[in-house]
Amino acid sequence: MTAVDRALLPATAGTATDGWLTIGGCHTGELIERYGSPLFVYDEDDLRGRCREAVDAFGQGRVVYATKAFLCRAMARLAHSEGLLLDVATGGELHVALAAGVPASDITVHGNNKSAAELIAAMDAGVAYIVVDSFDEMDRIDALVAAGHRVPRVVVRVTPGVAAHTHAYIATGQDDSKFGFNLGNGDAHRAITRAERSATMELVGTHCHIGSNVFDVGGLGRAAEVMATMAAPLDLPVLVLGSGLGVAYVNGEETPSMRRWADVVLDACASVGVRSAVTVEPGRALVARAAITLYTVGTIKHIPGVRTYVAVDGGMSDNPRPVLYGSGYEGGLARAPDAERPLEARVVGKHCESGDVILHEARLPADTAVGDVLFTPVTGAYGQSMGSNYNRVTRPGVVFVSEGRSRVVVRRETYDDLLLTDIDDDY
Ligand SMILES: *Cc1c(COP(=O)(O)O)cnc(C)c1O
Numbered sequence: 475m476t477a478v479d480r481a482l483l484p485a486t487a488g489t490a491t492d493g494w495l496t497i498g499g500c501h502t503g504e505l506i507e508r509y510g511s512p513l514f515v516y517d518e519d520d521l522r523g524r525c526r527e528a529v530d531a532f533g534q535g536r537v538v539y540a541t542k543a544f545l546c547r548a549m550a551r552l553a554h555s556e557g558l559l560l561d562v563a564t565g566g567e568l569h570v571a572l573a574a575g576v577p578a579s580d581i582t583v584h585g586n587n588k589s590a591a592e593l594i595a596a597m598d599a600g601v602a603y604i605v606v607d608s609f610d611e612m613d614r615i616d617a618l619v620a621a622g623h624r625v626p627r628v629v630v631r632v633t634p635g636v637a638a639h640t641h642a643y644i645a646t647g648q649d650d651s652k653f654g655f656n657l658g659n660g661d662a663h664r665a666i667t668r669a670e671r672s673a674t675m676e677l678v679g680t681h682c683h684i685g686s687n688v689f690d691v692g693g694l695g696r697a698a699e700v701m702a703t704m705a706a707p708l709d710l711p712v713l714v715l716g717s718g719l720g721v722a723y724v725n726g727e728e729t730p731s732m733r734r735w736a737d738v739v740l741d742a743c744a745s746v747g748v749r750s751a752v753t754v755e756p757g758r759a760l761v762a763r764a765a766i767t768l769y770t771v772g773t774i775k776h777i778p779g780v781r782t783y784v785a786v787d788g789g790m791s792d793n794p795r796p797v798l799y800g801s802g803y804e805g806g807l808a809r810a811p812d813a814e815r816p817l818e819a820r821v822v823g824k825h826c827e828s829g830d831v832i833l834h835e836a837r838l839p840a841d842t843a844v845g846d847v848l849f850t851p852v853t854g855a856y857g858q859s860m861g862s863n864y865n866r867v868t869r870p871g872v873v874f875v876s877e878g879r880s881r882v883v884v885r886r887e888t889y890d891d892l893l894l895t896d897i898d899d900d901y
Pocket of ligand 1: 540542683687717718757
């Protein structure tokens with residue numbers, strides 16, 4: 475029944491004199507009128523605040539933003555201006571980060587299957603380091619250096635055999651994983667030894683990342699212990715512990731603070747005498763809460779004795795997480811963000827699938843009506859970045875708001891954008 479928990483809203487969320495939700499001093503109804511619906515609204519102050527919390531907790535140069543959570547040039551510049559490095563996992567992410575003006579020396583490169591072209595782009599640009607993920611990749615680097623490309627700094631990704639308590643699709647630290655070199659079966663040590671002796675790579679550290687949206691810092695602490703024990707005798711410049719720090723998506727959820735996470739992993743490292751720069755790669759925890767998505771209600775269908783469907787003008791193309799992982803969110807009306815929500819409904823999108831659900835078990839105000847603007851909080855991570863053009867639906871715009879001003883950082887797609895890559899020539 476209760477309203478959306480204010481703690482789930484971006485830091486500068488407020489209420490306008492007419493009762494509407496404001497973010498960054500901007501009236502959400504006016505934002506929808508000006509920029510169209512649906513719309514991602516990011517609170518720039520919230521983003522900066524979270525970046526600062528991370529740097530305060532881990533230290534300057536020790537926080538790397540995992541750009542896959544949400545990437546555009548404005549975001550890359552914002553994170554870099556707050557003192558973060560940027561982590562990219564594909565040639566495409568590298569391209570966007572470089573296009574934003576972030577120096578290659580502040581970019582780290584991941585990926586479990588990097589192509590030769592992606593490795594060349596990273597090596598020639600001179601990235602901070604490449605996180606090597608397989609023996610085949612090492613072979614590829616050998617060949618590229620032999621062909622004249624510059625020797626890269628590398629970090630070896632280790633799979634520590636620690637299972638994260640999260641959805642199976644985003645658990646990556648267990649033995650049965652496509653990522654990294656297995657610690658238990660000796661592959662990790664073989665990879666580290668090979669990199670140490672190699673003339674084609676400069677080994678600067680080791681890395682692990684056990685999964686995403688982890689609520690139990692204990693799991694992150696255990697992975698840190700395993701890694702620290704392995705890394706201490708190597709005494710390499712960096713030890714990267716990935717991320718995984720979860721965020722609260724629905725009322726009542728609680729997540730560890732950045733500070734608590736730092737205490738747990740830094741203590742684990744200190745206790746075994748690690749002297750390396752302990753580095754983390756948060757994605758979700760930096761950007762998820764900073765954004766809300768605004769949608770417009772198009773139809774409401776009451777099926778007596780079954781359920782009520784509230785359909786909005788977006789769906790799995792702007793937020794695939796409910797379909798992929800069964801993720802839960804809250805929803806509310808932008809004109810009455812603190813209203814009681816007695817109406818039980820399922821909020822769905824406009825795609826041609828029954829799986830196209832935004833809120834499985836939504837609570838909404840009783841007077842929710844066609845034309846209302848609905849907001850879903852905590853949609854800043856893995857929504858826009860995982861979006862698609864399914865059903866040839868054009869993707870929403872993204873605006874940054876701060877101190878009463880708004881600016882478009884990703885413009886809404888047009889129908890003509892759908893034809894940009896579509897070739898209709900005769901043979
Ligand atoms: C996805 C990913 C991250 C970020 O994870 P979050 O849980 O979003 O913080 C960090 N490092 C690596 C290697 C990743 O794949």
